[in-house]
Amino acid sequence: MPDSRPLPSVGELRRALDAGELSSVEITEASLERAESIDGSLRAFTGMRSEGARGDAAASDARRVEGKGLSSIDGIPVAIKDNMVMEGEPTTCASRILEGFVSPYTGTAVGKLRAAGAVIVGRTNLDEFAMGSSTEHSCFGATRNPWDLDRAPGGSSGGSAAAVAAGIVPAALGSDTGGSIRQPAAHCGVLGIKPTYGLVSRWGLVAFASSLDQIGVFARDASDAALLLGAIAGHDERDSTSIPEPVPDYRAAQTGDVSDLVIGLPREYFVSDGVDAGVLDAVRAAVAVLEAAGAKVREVSLPHTRYAVATYYLIATAEASSNLARYDGVRYGRRADDPSGLSDMYHRTRSEGFGDEVKRRIMLGTYVLSAGYYDAYYRKAQQVRGLLARDFQGAFRLCDVIATPTCPETAFRLGEKTGDPLAMYLGDIYTVSANLAGIPGVSIPCGQSSGLPVGLQLLGGTLAESTLLRVADAYQRLTDHHEARPTAV
Amino acid sequence: MAYEVVIGLEVHCQLRTDSKLFSPAPVSFGREPNHSVHPICLALPGVLPVLNRRAVELAVCAALATHCKVHTSSVFARKNYFYPDLPKGYQISQYEEPLATGGYIDIPAGGDADEGDGKATKRIGLTRIHMEEDAGKSIHDSEVTGRFATHVDLNRAGVPLLEIVSEPDLRSPAEAAVYLRTLRSILRYIDVSDADMEKGNFRCDANVSLREAGAREFGIRTELKNLNSFRNVELALGSEILRQAEILDDGGSVVQATMAFDPVSRRTRVLRLKENADDYRYFPDPDLIPLVISDADVDRIRDELPELAQARYQRFQDQYGLSEYDARQLTISRELAEFFETAVAAHGVAKTVANWVLRDLREALGERELEDAAVTPEQFAALLRLVDDGKLTPKSARGLVPELVESGGDPEAWMRERGLEALSDTGVIERAVDEVIAAHPDDVDRFRSGEQKVQNFLMGQVMKKTKGKADPAAVRELLTQKLGA
Amino acid sequence: MASLARLTYSEEETARLAADLEAILDYVETLGEVNTEGVRPMEHVLPLETPLREDRAVAAMAPDRAVANAPVAKGFAFVVPKVIDGEEEG
């Protein structure tokens, strides 16, 4: 196995930089080396940005020497999911249809990271257009789980989760439409936070389902996540769905105290059938730790939970079918060879350019929006969505944070679910509700089941990121599950 | 058989903004392909729409000026279809919850704006007004693109449009044309749009059907697309009505279809059948939250609305003592009305200015728009003052109007440079009169035996001799004096 | 449906897709159990009004950048196969 070493956390790198023990150039080289030595088997990245990263790192070192550091993440290597655009760089969405595309502009979240001095080292793998829960549906091939290379890292942000878990980067950006940050974070044993819808601008995030998509952060621990989220959050006039509120200091809110909080356990999530017993045990144990630290625990109810996955797939595919209409081979990306006419150009460009899962969802979405089916499917789903959101409002009158398993089971084997799309969709049962209701959620490692990481999901009300990151940080002060390192790389 | 014609019009007019509806790209006209675009106009991956405030305000103006109800909340929806000049694969438009509904405009009755007496009007209902973005331009001209290619230019993609849908209240092609002219004049009055058909920023689709006179049910309709001049609207509707009438006369039935009009052959032809009704899969655009317009916003915009044609038409009669006809004609466009008022302010006599504007100025303009003419209202008033003062004969003045329209200038300076001053020297005029009497003894005899109209002929001869510079009143007086003697 | 989405499927693919979609649609039928009478569809989770942008134009993109990603361009125009009059227009 490789002789490269995993990078430590952002916090540790920051201390080393400030103490003059390491330079950003050295850290960046270590990150690139780590990728070079293990990514051949992990395949967490779709492309590295080696030269650009080295230049950015040197510039960061120069700033630090002059005492003009931009932020606490200045000089820190970060990876971005390959569905966020950056000027002069390719964006592939792991799709053949974006072959050759180089973005002429930079998205807001990536731009804010760069303005804070972070060094973007590469783009991470994903399920094509973020549609999937395993990072197997990628034109670059599947990403492997660093805990077991025969298993999937989860998805769709599996590349970012694996890259952080394997220590190639200390933090990465992902996007979460139905669990695409939290589920791979759980499967790879890292922290992943999906903020409130509208907290992080979607400008420059390639759309999958616009009313559900949200950019978030992968990190080793809650204090790193607080720094990264603070850097990318905030109102953006280029996104009409961006929340016009100031960003709180998430790091300052991490007091370690949870004694003022009530943790709700939704009855509907803690059922034994369909959920791995080891997962339930780990999650219950984690709640007990918080309770011991002074938090109150009570049962709550989210009665429409069993309809969440169906609701999610109707809304997400409807929006996706429209969002993906722009990939037509006219202005950018791949066009089928020698089209015999316009219609042939459209059909072959799209049939050859999109993978099976994307096409399946476009078809489903086209169907549910079509005349005669709109009311029965799309409109009905939006109504149930309203009821799901109402469930959460009711629950958050009784508690501050809801604790659940992130996923019903641990990382599954590669290929195990690709033949059965519905089984794959049902794995999102605990995560999709937060996207439908627009509320924030974080997944943190809370132990293992049969040697694989288990994720504890904490959900909060609108703009409750401070509270979620405070609870996650308090938990990590009391436990060391987040210190566990994967053994396969 | 006798049929009743039923026409409804769908007008798309470009709102007068600097930037596009959802993109900050500049709105331009006539630039090279893709010289006026932004990542949003190209639908690059990751871009998002943000609504233009000015476009909303202009749309509300138009809704108020046409007596529509402006809705507090309206929703942008996606209309999904594939076409190379539609970059996102959907158009952002309004569908179930439009900006405004339920308005009307009054048009001169009888289907002729010029001959209406200004009194009889017909009320045409407006179903709805909404905002949407324009598509780009596909260039099919083989001389530019080659035989096998179409070019796509996205300069126009995303330009803000107002869609104004009328009720099926129009009953003839002429009435449809008058409706369009009236609507255009309203939109120009309130400065919402240039509404210039030639530039493509005032376009019209028409729904046409026939039904037996007296029937209640509507017939099957066809939709005529992209009628790009007032003349084509009338011609296309006329030809389509004939086509449908022939089908019905033969016992056939009209097939629902989208039609195109060929201005060369003056015939309509089927573009595509509507059998498989288009499925645009409309749904609310998740990138945009509902647009909220408060009553206070509406009131503020109402207060700022410029005086509309109807109000000005009334005022012109009251303030200037103009006839209904003249007032109607002068208020057809805001530019003409404002030109008239400024000229009256400089000249002083409204009736005189009205006559000259409606006859000579309009004739000199021909097909051109007033705003493209160089003449200022002050110059025009100066010309009329020269006539009043007897320095210029009406005939000479009339001759100067086309040039004044063309290039503008100082009429008095032209008069001097070209020696057009009216002859005030009675000696010269008298000599000319004497010469004419001497040269036409037969005509003089006929006049003396009672043929009054011969005097006009003799006058014309005198004017000719003096190259039109003699004061006609002086000539008439001298002739009467000498012939009567 | 495939043609509305501008996708092509072989016979074999069509059969598999139909089976997948049927299973998914069967599953989503469970929504029928939910009483949604009088429930307003929740298209947006944000209780906001759409923000308005001032009507200020920015400089247009350099035209060579606008077409830089185009599979086929001529001059500064995107090029597509000849569109037959009326074909697939909206």
Ligand SMILES: [Mg+2]
């Ligand atoms: Mg329409």
Ligand SMILES: [Zn+2]
């Ligand atoms: Zn329209």
